[in-house]
Amino acid sequence: MCELLGMSANVPTDICFSFAGLVQRGGGTGPHRDGWGIAFYEGRGLRAFHDPLPSADSRIAQLLVAYPIKSKVVISHIRQANVGEVSLVNTHPFSRELWGVMWCFAHNGQLDRQLFEWPLTYYRPAGTTDSEYAFCWLMDQIRSRFPGGPPEDANVLIDLVHECCEKLRALGVFNMLLSDSDRLFSYCSTKLSWITRRAPFGEAHLCDRDMSVDFYKETTPNDVVTVIATEPLTDNEEWARLSAGEMIVFADGEVARLVSTLGGAKD
């Protein structure tokens, strides 16, 4: 399995503190030694860092822990390989362009091999993971339904993404983070926790290393910053847990929409 980390904020914010906790799980406090990646949106621009080395040993990860890149949407992933060899091409997050927007995706879980029989039209995986295949399939569904651009009613798009996630969850474990540069779609199959920090800000302490931050000193009173992760990253704050089949869409740090599982059997 792998670990996911995402952020949505209403002002460009660095994720150094949370990332410092996450990278410890990549060969330090956790077994996720098979590469890591992180993607930052800056407006519509996306820059990603990928490394097939364990994050706890990675020079690039060390730089990012110390070098604040400010972003409103971040997606990160550390990998413990199941399907697909350890290599750069299989390192999350993955990205594809749709409607002139770079979409970005990371997945935690494992899906049945029958996934690889689901037809693909526009997007094809470069690597061999179930995760990238699922991402290509998901992007295909969105593009097929809305070839010219996003629907006017964002809820229609959100419902489609949720419906696709439910179909993927039927094949196994499918926790995912997805972004179109504005929104952070967070779908839970088994494990995903989140916290929104806003004024009055307090101090937070990491679970995975003895490191604290006083957000009061690091923020302004209007900042709203949501962090979402496979497991809570701090041990002195209250994180909310998503239930199986739930998807929260965050925008500007706030919950834009919560979609619950549809319940009945899916085709």
Place this chain on the structure above:
Amino acid sequence: MCELLGMSANVPTDICFSFAGLVQRGGGTGPHRDGWGIAFYEGRGLRAFHDPLPSADSRIAQLLVAYPIKSKVVISHIRQANVGEVSLVNTHPFSRELWGVMWCFAHNGQLDRQLFEWPLTYYRPAGTTDSEYAFCWLMDQIRSRFPGGPPEDANVLIDLVHECCEKLRALGVFNMLLSDSDRLFSYCSTKLSWITRRAPFGEAHLCDRDMSVDFYKETTPNDVVTVIATEPLTDNEEWARLSAGEMIVFADGEVARLVSTLGGAKD
């Protein structure tokens, strides 16, 4: 204008030496202060580093000068903005997926605004540069002609890329580097120089900073490494210059094909 740097090699090779020279031109010895980027292929995997800051001041560039990432194909670019504001989304190299392959592209030059009227089908730019638009158009041409996968005869693909480059050159200055993970397509409109290093290896000295490397110590006798750049990066070696309209395709460090300008008027 901007500066391009590319590498093609028959074994995974780091580009630290050449990159150390290039980054000096980004706000040091040269005026290209408007961001930089570098993309490394590792097999079919592609990892890119982008920074809208001047490369001469960039912490990420400093890391890459000192941290050898070994690759057989590299594309790098430092930017002096003309069309499109200075921002991450406008920072080269750009990438798009076709046939399950991540293609990567960087451009030096400027194209007439009528480019933006050329129709796009599959790919759309995320940013506002003529460069990314030209890349999307080029990928569209390849995909439209070969929707299912690459042609059996690679020369047919190479001819198509050259033909498209000629059309783009008719709109202004179009020096470019393009890769499909195996090949490095290098098209010259005004300025592009290259050198192939192979045994017996010697010492090279950078133009842009007082730095030398003895490739004899860094290589094995079978290594073949080609470096291509807007201007020669070393001052004690003989670089070849491409002519206007010429495209060289490198693979495994060797010239796989040289295509000259077609001469006659193009539609």
